[in-house]
Amino acid sequence: MKRSPVTRPGGAAVLAGAVAAVALLLGGCAPVTSTVDARATARVSVDAAAGAAAGAAADAAAGAAAGAAAGAAAGAAAGAPGTDAWAQPPMRLRLIGETVIPRVATDPLLRHLGGISGLDYDPVEDTWYLLSDDRSEHAPARFYTARIRWNAQGLEELRVTGLTPLLQRDGQPYPNVRAPTRPGEPPPDSPDPEALRLDPRTGRLLWSSEGDRPRGLQPFIRWSERDGRFAGELPLPERLRVHPDEPRGARDNLSLEGLALAADGSVWASMEAPLIEDGEPPTREAGALARFTHLDRQGRVLGQYAYPVEPIPEAPTGGQRRSDNGVSDVLVTPAGTLLVLERSGREVAERVFKFRVRLYEASVDGATDVSAVASLRDAALVPMRKRLILDLQAAGARGPIDNLEGMAWGPVRPDGRRTLVMVADDNFSPQQVTQVLAFEVAP
Secondary structure, eight states, X not given: OOXXXXXXXXXXXXXXXXXXXXXXXXXXXXXXXXXXXXXXXXXXXXXXXXXXXXXXXXHHHOHHHHHHHHHHHHHHHTTOOOTGGGGSOOOEEXXXXXXXXXXXXTOTTTTTOOOEEEEEEETTTTEEEXXXXXXXXXXXXXXXXXXXXXXXXXEEEEEEEEEEEOBOTTSOBOOOTTXXXXXXXXXXXXXXXXXXXXXXXXXXXXXXXXOBTTTTBOOEEEEEOTTSOEEEEEOOOGGGXXXXXXXXXXXXXXXXXXXXXXXXXXXXXXESSOOGGGOOOOOSSOXXXXXXXXXXXXXXXXXXXXXXXXXXXXXXXXXXXXXXXXXXXXXXXXXXXXXXXXXXXXXXXXXXXXXXXXXXXXXXXXXXXXXXOSOOTTOOOOOOEEEEEEEGXXXXXXXXXXXXXXXXXXXXXXXXXXXXXXXXXXXTXXXXXXXXXXXXXXX
């Protein structure tokens, strides 16, 4: 979600990164014949290593807990929602490093860096992919690549290593959203990129755009090659489209904010806020229901569920008294449940915002499939269940939590613990930062 530039009292220190390679722990992997096969094998190995560490801890605590974890892992491998996982205690995260990616006017790679809303990791090439939500205003729509160096304590350094423009079907970069048009011409097909996933089966990137309701530009989910070339598009359910002349469909700038890939290759797409017909967005007094859609690889709907977004946690205190809360990203866990990042902003002075971010785990087990429900407002349904994993304000970061919008699993640590990395969208504001936080899943 793109927000107006904001000013934060006190600012934040910018920590520069340096180039470094990281050795990926894939011991025991069988020889593979292609990069795509290796990438899929690496993802399986990462899950297996993390699962083994969790299993060992569970065995130490109780044999029954280990058995339940094994059942959850089996369900995840089949693409199931991970019902057994809910019987286990919530995962615990420990902050193991943080940094800021600077924007540097004299550096060709960093000159227009900002708006990072999507994040994923390739364990074979040890490469991070970062998607900018720039609507080709600062530079053509694009993604960046980066490397992280880890030490015994955790994240040590991050360095951006490249940038790649996203290309349209005709092979051309996407036009500036503000490009002039002649009378009667449609608006330029400029995306509002928000979420990014690397598909281990094909090596392609899956990314989403929120569209533009006032201009009549539809949200979409597209495939791209890693050189930026257009590689396909998933059909979008009619209910998730924008309808500028009707009071229904996706709200402007509150649309396809999160994407996740399940172990079976299927896709989860999360809306940031309710559809117009589903009720109002969250307020201080009440939460809201946002649709999470499960798609197969051809875009067919496998199910759709109502996720309960929390009320706005803190009241605005200044400026125009603006505030919100919504889903900024989703991620499938090894057990098949979903991690859901809820991000809230509140205005404390004119165009000055502070952020409150919380991470939840959610499950569709027992939830109502609402794919055929015309409106969630007052509908008789069972929403997805959720539980709090971490309030980011309590994570122990050095500075204020910024506008976190992307998250992805990283490499497994030498002790078998899995890593989770989050990144903030700085809205191209000189008062905000592209904050990067790294966590490990504690036993």
